[in-house]
Amino acid sequence: MNHLISIYSFATACDLTGMEDQLTSTIDCTVSCMAAHPHDADICMLGCQMLRIISTSGLVTQGPPVVNTEACGLLILLDAVEAVVTALTSVTGKQSTSFQLTSDALRVLKNILRSHRTAKDKIINAANFSGMERIVGGMLEHSGSASIQEDGCILIWSLCFNDSSNQIGVDRCNGIMAIILAMMGHSDVAAVQENACGALHTMSFNLSIKTTIVDNGGVQCCVQAMQNHPTKRVLLERACTALISLVMNTNQPENPVVMSREGINALVNILLSNTLGAKLHIYAAHVLSILVQGTANALLLCDVGMSNELMNALNSVAQSSKENSERVRLIIMALSGGQ
Template identity: 25%
Template structure:
């Protein structure tokens, strides 16, 4: 019938503008002024007018937020953009807003932070307007993946924009940020989870633990932060961001907390970090390898109670026996990346391992019959480096000030 054709045409028209909008309009538009076309949502000022209304209808807020995502924000005046952020934070601060509205608001807020030129200003405004507690409150209530993705991404940007700001860190800690981030990481730790949530969580925990505050570290240990980082790295082995920032977080936390370091070791931390360092080779892996070697160094150190014996008699310090894979991965990293941090930490790792006779035997297993002079000649002539010996000699040549002492100590032991 004509009526049926008219209805079908109307439905198709609505769906081309978005299924959600059609659903909302047909269920909530009860009188003139409620309709989408009456709200002037084609311009940023019109969108902000809707968001600024006292007690706005949630339907109108959703329409406004959906329209905001389509606006060319880079061309808008700065004062309007700052007002938009202020209104978005105010929306989040309203108690009992729905999951749908919370998610849409965080999504809109995250779009602003894509502008790297203005990101620092926007992040400062979010913190100034009490956005951190409001965002954490939404994350505490809902475990929805999209909400967690946008929320952690925003908080990461805010904390990265002010790395030395203890006030910002204090707000995050006081409003259960440690617990919220750790929970989100566990939820997304398996291969079916969202890698970006784990990556952001690693960065946030790394930042919160960076100063080594004992009370903060105790809370981190209490909610199993180290386990969450390792689980995330294990579940997303191919994600460079997760592996890189996971290694960074492990290094910092293991340096500051002996008990968390033991937890990492017991939960196969050395194996997981070794796998991260030795992953597929690509041009972006340099920083990951650096972070990984730093983490491996701290995990291989003897327990802190042995520090006195390290200072007085290094030959009697007990260092764990490692798998040959650790020795080979460190060697290959030193071969592939002739940069100071990699070479320095590679030499330090071999110096630590050389305190254990079994490790020394493993390192010797990589060596073909040669003398130190032969190895120097091979390295200088550009021949393939394929032994721990060659890697140490090359590090000594590249960065004598940083590597010579550690490298020569190991070479002397291998030469016996």
């Protein structure tokens, strides 16, 4: 422990950027200490904090930390991923220790994955293939922490992107519930909502998992995110792309998910906005075009009524492509009561 404290004191007192030999030695010593004491929560906590600092550029500079690609490459090479994932099992002591370790561990993994996509398999396979389970477990244990939920959702999103095996793995360890609880518990935190929507979108490509998401309130969570953050363009894009997948009934297009009135209104409000941009208008129209193929949704949209502003927005979307023109036709038909 004293040795690790000495390493920590040295590294936090200077900037190791560009000092590869010192950086390599620091990482190697930290990982070795953690590997030698995998069940010592205090050592693992300090080690994860050390690795989290190393994974960002400018250890003592002011301003938000930036992922250090070079350092993250060394972390992968020197088995830091295995050490960090293993450390997530050592948090059986004080609650404060558990929180700090989990927070730093997920941030390290997120930084590594952001800079090196090839680290995906290392994270999944670490500690006898328990990486995903431990990430989700950390989210569920610390559901009150917005930063842990944000990092957890980013990791799920990234690890499961175009990977059906990882999607199934997340589902098996209650990952969908973790994402939805994150959205419900941190509805005012845009970063959590944005990354949770991204995670839901990725997970929804598995039809069975999509059903689980819908049945557990995933659609309403996306709608709530749109309502709570009506000016956050990226968040709205993530929510709309998630909804495009979630509300569609692949086998029966005429029976999409029944949307709430609030959801219909949120999508219409996006179309009426002059500041959110054409791309988001197209996404919102896409969602509406799927929804209005169901009678209940079409009636809700008809209640909104046509206005000059809405017609202008729809015309702009229609002009962007032949597919979007057909989508707009369906929306206008619903707005006019099916005529």
